[in-house]
Amino acid sequence: MKNESLVLKISRVMFGCALLAIVFAALFSVLRKNGIAEHAGVVTYVFLVMGVVCMFIDELTAKQMEHKVNSSTKKKKKNSRRQAV
Amino acid sequence: MIFELVIILSTIFIPLIWFFGGYQLFGHDIGYHLNVISHEISLLFSWNSHINFGVDWGIQAPKSMLLMTFPESFLSIFIQNQQIVQLLVTCFWFILPAITMWIFIREIFYEDKYRFFRIYTSLFSIFNFFLLQGWQIFEKTKFSVYAAFPLMILLLYRLFIQRKQIVRNSILMGLLFFYLNGGGLLPLFGGIFIAFGTFILFIIIFDFYAKENYGKSILVLFLVGLFVFGLNAYSIIPTIGEFLNTFSNIVTNIGGNQTFLEWEHDISKNASILNLLRLEGIPDWYSNPSHPYANQFIFKRSLVMMSFLPILFIIIGAFVFGIKHEAMKSRRRLLLYIWILFIIGVIFAGGSHPPFGNLYEFALLHIPGFVIFRSSFYKFAQLVWFPVIFLSGYYLSLLIEKYGGRKILKKMFAFFCIIGIGLYHYPFFSKTLFDFRSEFSTRLQIPQYVMKMADKMKTNVTSDGRILLYPPLDIGYIGTPLDTSTWGYYSLDAVPRMITNRTIIANDLYGPLNLVDVLQQSLHDGNSASLLSYASISGITHVLWRGDVKRSEAMDRDISLIDMENRLSTMSALSKEVVEGPWSLYKINASVRPMIYLANKVEYTNKSASQSAYILKNLQNDTVLLKTDNQHMFFEIQDTQTLPELVFKEKNPTKYSIEIANASDKPFILVFNQKFDLGWRATAHQSNSDTVILQKHYEANSYANAWIVDQASVTKIELEYMPQRYFYYGLAVTGITIIGIVIYMLKTRKRIIIKMRKQK
Numbered sequence: 001m002k003n004e005s006l007v008l009k010i011s012r013v014m015f016g017c018a019l020l021a022i023v024f025a026a027l028f029s030v031l032r033k034n035g036i037a038e039h040a041g042v043v044t045y046v047f048l049v050m051g052v053v054c055m056f057i058d059e060l061t062a063k064q065m066e067h068k069v070n071s072s073t074k075k076k077k078k079n080s081r082r083q084a085v
Numbered sequence: 086m087i088f089e090l091v092i093i094l095s096t097i098f099i100p101l102i103w104f105f106g107g108y109q110l111f112g113h114d115i116g117y118h119l120n121v122i123s124h125e126i127s128l129l130f131s132w133n134s135h136i137n138f139g140v141d142w143g144i145q146a147p148k149s150m151l152l153m154t155f156p157e158s159f160l161s162i163f164i165q166n167q168q169i170v171q172l173l174v175t176c177f178w179f180i181l182p183a184i185t186m187w188i189f190i191r192e193i194f195y196e197d198k199y200r201f202f203r204i205y206t207s208l209f210s211i212f213n214f215f216l217l218q219g220w221q222i223f224e225k226t227k228f229s230v231y232a233a234f235p236l237m238i239l240l241l242y243r244l245f246i247q248r249k250q251i252v253r254n255s256i257l258m259g260l261l262f263f264y265l266n267g268g269g270l271l272p273l274f275g276g277i278f279i280a281f282g283t284f285i286l287f288i289i290i291f292d293f294y295a296k297e298n299y300g301k302s303i304l305v306l307f308l309v310g311l312f313v314f315g316l317n318a319y320s321i322i323p324t325i326g327e328f329l330n331t332f333s334n335i336v337t338n339i340g341g342n343q344t345f346l347e348w349e350h351d352i353s354k355n356a357s358i359l360n361l362l363r364l365e366g367i368p369d370w371y372s373n374p375s376h377p378y379a380n381q382f383i384f385k386r387s388l389v390m391m392s393f394l395p396i397l398f399i400i401i402g403a404f405v406f407g408i409k410h411e412a413m414k415s416r417r418r419l420l421l422y423i424w425i426l427f428i429i430g431v432i433f434a435g436g437s438h439p440p441f442g443n444l445y446e447f448a449l450l451h452i453p454g455f456v457i458f459r460s461s462f463y464k465f466a467q468l469v470w471f472p473v474i475f476l477s478g479y480y481l482s483l484l485i486e487k488y489g490g491r492k493i494l495k496k497m498f499a500f501f502c503i504i505g506i507g508l509y510h511y512p513f514f515s516k517t518l519f520d521f522r523s524e525f526s527t528r529l530q531i532p533q534y535v536m537k538m539a540d541k542m543k544t545n546v547t548s549d550g551r552i553l554l555y556p557p558l559d560i561g562y563i564g565t566p567l568d569t570s571t572w573g574y575y576s577l578d579a580v581p582r583m584i585t586n587r588t589i590i591a592n593d594l595y596g597p598l599n600l601v602d603v604l605q606q607s608l609h610d611g612n613s614a615s616l617l618s619y620a621s622i623s624g625i626t627h628v629l630w631r632g633d634v635k636r637s638e639a640m641d642r643d644i645s646l647i648d649m650e651n652r653l654s655t656m657s658a659l660s661k662e663v664v665e666g667p668w669s670l671y672k673i674n675a676s677v678r679p680m681i682y683l684a685n686k687v688e689y690t691n692k693s694a695s696q697s698a699y700i701l702k703n704l705q706n707d708t709v710l711l712k713t714d715n716q717h718m719f720f721e722i723q724d725t726q727t728l729p730e731l732v733f734k735e736k737n738p739t740k741y742s743i744e745i746a747n748a749s750d751k752p753f754i755l756v757f758n759q760k761f762d763l764g765w766r767a768t769a770h771q772s773n774s775d776t777v778i779l780q781k782h783y784e785a786n787s788y789a790n791a792w793i794v795d796q797a798s799v800t801k802i803e804l805e806y807m808p809q810r811y812f813y814y815g816l817a818v819t820g821i822t823i824i825g826i827v828i829y830m831l832k833t834r835k836r837i838i839i840k841m842r843k844q845k
Contacts, residue, residue: 015404026393030386041359052424067294
């Protein structure tokens with residue numbers, strides 16, 4: 001958790017909020033207040049979407065960094081081969 | 086691995102509970118024919134001459150059904166008892182989704198620590214309410230698409246994430262949908278299309294930083310398309326051919342897009358986001374007041390609470406672990422994809438239900454072809470069920486591993502979770518799940534007299550005989566003709582059609598209702614003269630009386646069953662041939678017009694079939710009633726000439742050969758007593774070897790086909806149902822594809838053997 005990016009921390013918060021919302025939804029469903037439960041269900045979904053979007057951004061960023069590292073490694077290898085020649 | 090498989094395979098015995106006591110799954114939309122082999126053969130042809138006066142079978146039964154019904158056909162060759170055959174087939178379809186899910190998870194999450202994950206998801210894959218709803222009508226087509234789903238994801242993972250063996254995995258994708266083809270019913274593939282499209286989009290976005298992969302991805306897409314199309318061409322090409330000709334008619338006839346919207350609203354009424362997250366929202370639960378178990382899950386507090394557990398585990402797991410927990414990049418990508426699929430799935434499965442309902446309605450009204458997904462829940466719910474099952478299993482396994490404490494406690498918790506799946510879905514273990522109405526069920530004990538009558542119909546009625554059902558099918562239940570019985574049968578498919586390959590005529594949606602109505606009215610009135618007149622023209626040779634129908638209240642008011650049967654018994658036009666229980670087979674005491682005959686006496690009408698049926702009553706024996714607006718073109722047909730002789734032979738249901746002898750130069754009419762359809766083509770061969778396609782094709786006698794033959798010296802005429810050719814073209818493409826795959830696999834095998842020898 002300490003080395004997590006900001007985006008991942010946000011996703012964790014979103015999932016935490018989703019957890020609260022689903023607990024409310026469960027509670028109101030059991031109490032047969034279906035109208036409120038349905039709204040809590042929608043809120044849960046919204047937080048889930050936001051959490052997934054954050055995970056997606058994080059993974060995409062990691063892919064971008066990986067690509068940059070690979071590109072620079074390839075360039076270094078090319079240069080060292082030229083120097084050797 | 087063996088331990089996991091033993092646990093999963095032990096569930097194969099659950100269908101035994103349903104079949105115990107001599108029961109079978111029959112009726113409603115099950116569509117299971119007890120005359121399995123003859124039904125399988127009928128699927129090879131695009132015309133079925135045994136349903137009413139003939140029907141375009143390519144539309145009603147896509148060719149993909151050939152493979153879908155192959156297991157029962159194959160078993161029926163060796164096993165006579167249809168109950169055992171159906172039991173074995175049921176066990177196969179019951180266990181298949183678990184096996185495919187297990188293969189998928191095992192390939193990617195193969196470590197021992199994921200054992201619980203593999204068992205949990207495999208069992209949850211079969212024990213869930215989405216499938217249970219399908220079991221009520223033994224919906225094999227849905228099960229096949231459902232079972233294919235995890236394997237499709239696995240193959241996409243291999244092709245686009247692991248990027249290995251692209252030709253071999255593309256072939257496997259083709260083979261997957263070759264057998265698990267959903268019966269060729271395109272609407273069932275809604276979830277598959279969305280999952281596939283989402284995966285491709287997902288890969289495109291991630292490969293943005295590795296654009297060199299785009300070329301490979303395009304090649305993979307091409308190969309997948311090639312093998313899926315190639316292997317399924319035998320079904321796709323006929324379907325495209327039929328669909329292009331009839332789709333606009335179907336939309337207009339059923340009432341256009343507005344009717345589809347109303348149906349969609351009905352289906353999605355309870356598909357709220359909350360219900361979907363809890364793996365509920367199944368339309369039948371809320372629309373059927375006599376549902377066998379739904380009320381328990383809607384109202385009982387303990388079950389309501391338990392319904393939240395899977396989504397709770399997912400959210401807790403996402404909060405604690407996310408996807409970063411996975412060290413392997415490929416697994417992280419897969420997890421992320423499944424999360425995205427879940428999010429998108431909720432939108433599609435919710436259909437026209439708020440908050441995304443307007444988008445779905447817009448798609449239904451404005452995207453060409455989207456209307457085939459008009460019952461969104463049934464088409465897209467798998468996009469929710471699959472991710473919830475997968476993610477809940479994944480995160481629950483991680484949670485147990487991290488917080489389960491000692492090994493013994495972890496095992497106990499895992500055990501209770503697995504048992505809990507079965508206990509929560511307890512309706513699977515009850516027989517009442519098939520009772521969709523108080524007096525009707527799809528789990529039935531078929532009376533012995535039904536099968537005995539099936540045998541008698543085979544011996545007493547020739548293959549070109551036609552059997553009229555009486556009493557009529559009942560429209561009092563749902564406004565559409567239904568076959569119902571006192572032993573619980575309820576279906577749009579009449580029982581006799583499911584037990585024999587003899588031609589059965591009923592007042593059902595296959596039509597033509599007008600002619601069947603006048604025939605049944607004659608029986609109702611006890612009018613022998615009328616019956617003989619209509620029966621002669623329509624080729625009806627027998628009447629099947631069934632005293633075990635369960636009539637609706639609307640029907641009962643008119644006349645009692647006893648009075649109806651008494652009238653039949655006293656009619657001079659009928660002789661009772663066979664009695665089996667409350668079923669009786671009567672023979673009509675008159676000769677009927679053969680399947681193919683010639684005529685040179687004509688009457689004309691420009692009335693529609695529904696109006697002209699009544700004219701048939703007074704039609705002379707040797708006269709044909711032609712429907713046309715232009716009578717003048719027939720002036721050359723004179724009734725004073727002697728007609729040629731003919732001998733016809735049925736080569737198959739889509740091809741007839743007619744030998745004509747002593748044909749003169751005078752024109753005559755060829756009448757073919759199958760339902761009028763422009764797909765039938767008549768080709769005349771003349772004595773000078775010329776071949777001519779007969780263009781003057783008309784509707785005759787309110788239902789049949791007639792051609793004016795005005796060519797000289799015709800010696801032979803061939804009748805062919807042209808849509809059958811689409812099947813032959815498709816079969817050729819499929820055959821070539823299979824040969825190509827076999828050659829490739831042999832070459833690959835040879836290469837591998839050579840490589841292994843070199844290494845040694």
